[in-house]
Amino acid sequence: MSYVKALKCRECGQEYEKVAKYVCEFCFGPLEAAYDYDKIKKDITREKIASRPLNIWRYRELLPVEGEKYNTLQEGYTPLLKADRLGAELGMKNLYIKNDCANPTHSFKDRVVAVASTRALELGFDTLACASTGNLANAVAAYGAHAGMKRHVFIPSDLEKGKIIGALVYDPNLVGVKGNYDDVNRLCSEIAGKYKWAFVNINMRPYYAEGSKTLAFETAEQLGWVAPDQVVVPVASGSLLTKIWKGTQEFIKVGLIADKKMRVFGAQAEGCSPVTTAYKAKVDTFRPVKPNTIAKSLAIGNPADGYYALKTIAESNGGAEMASDPEIIEGIKLLARTEGIFAETAGGVTIACLKKLVESGALDKDAVTVAYITGTGLKTQEAVADHLREVKIIQPNLEAFEASQLQPVS
Ligand SMILES: *Cc1c(COP(=O)(O)O)cnc(C)c1O
C-alpha cells in the first residue's frame, strides 16, 4: 500500500499517474511525489518506526513505493556522531557528523538508488541506468546487480580510479563520456527518451529524490526525535539539500517531531559553485558554470534542483559557502585527524564550508549542528595522496625503529 497520491508538478500543481515521468507537460516544471499526510499522520508513530529494522525502509510511509518488497542492501541508519574534537577546533559545542560513508557502496547514493530501483521493479523495468558524477555509478551498478537487472552507467571519462573500479566490479555496461557531467546528463536525457530504461536520476527522478529524505528522518530520530537547529549539506544537483528540508518538514507535519526553525546551509567547491555564487550575489536564479574542481562528485555546472536549493536556503534563513581545492584537502585531513573519519572530496567541501560558516558567524556555534559526510575518502585517494606524511620504511629491528623516530616529522 502506498501513501503517495500522485506525481505533482512543483510549479503548476498538475497531477500525474505514478509512472516513470519527471517533467510537467504543461509548464515543464519538475514532478514530485505528493503524499496523503493526514492518512500518514494517523498510521505512523515513533514506536512503530523504532520497532522496524535499522535501514531506510523503517520510514516506508514517507517513501514513494507501493509494496513491501524492497531492493535493499540494508542502506541507511548510518552513525550520527557527536564530533567533540572537531567541535573544539572550530569552537562549536553541539556539532554532529552524519557519516554516510557507512552505506553499502559507501555513499549516500545508496539511499536514492534503493528507492528508485525498488520503484523501477514495481513499474516492470528490467534495466537500471544513470548519469553519474561517480557515487551514483557505484550504487546503480550494485543495486542493479542485486536485483538481477541490466545496468547501463554513464560517467565523465576522467573520474577517479576508485569510482571507476567501484562501479566496474558489479559488471555494468560502463560508458565513459568525453565531457563533463552536464554533457553526460544531456546525452542520457536523449537516451532515456529512446530506450525503455529506468534512469534513476532522469525519468525516475521523482522517486529517486525522495530517498534523500531518509537522511533527515534518521538525523531527527537519532537526536531523540528532534530536528537539528542548523545543517550543512554538500550541493551537486541540489536535490539532497532540498530533500533534507522536505523530510524535516514532513516529520513535523505528521507529528513525529515538534515544529522548529531549522536553518539549511549549502556547501560547494569554488570550482563549481553556481548555487553559492547566486546566494552570495542575492539573486534567486543561478548561472550555469563549467566545473573545475577536485570535488568531482559535486561537479554539476547546471544543477537540476539549483533553483529549489536557493529557495530552500532562503526559506530556512540559511546560507551557502564555497571552498577552494586546498581548503577541501585541509577539510578532509581535519575531519580525519579529529574524528577518525576519512571522507571523500565532497566531505572536504562540507567541513571546509562548515569552518568558514562558523568563522564568519553565519552558523551559531552553540546550536545543534549536523554536517553531512556523504561519501568515503577511499574512492578519491588521489586528492590527498600527495598531502600526507610519508611512510617510514625500516629494517625489522629495535635500533632501526628508534633511529627512525629521531627524524623530524614534516
Ligand atoms: C551526489 C552527491 C552529493 C549531492 O547530491 P545532489 O543531490 O545531486 O545535490 C553529495 N555528496 C556526494 C558524495 C555525492 O555523491
Ligand SMILES: [Zn+2]
Ligand atoms: Zn506544471
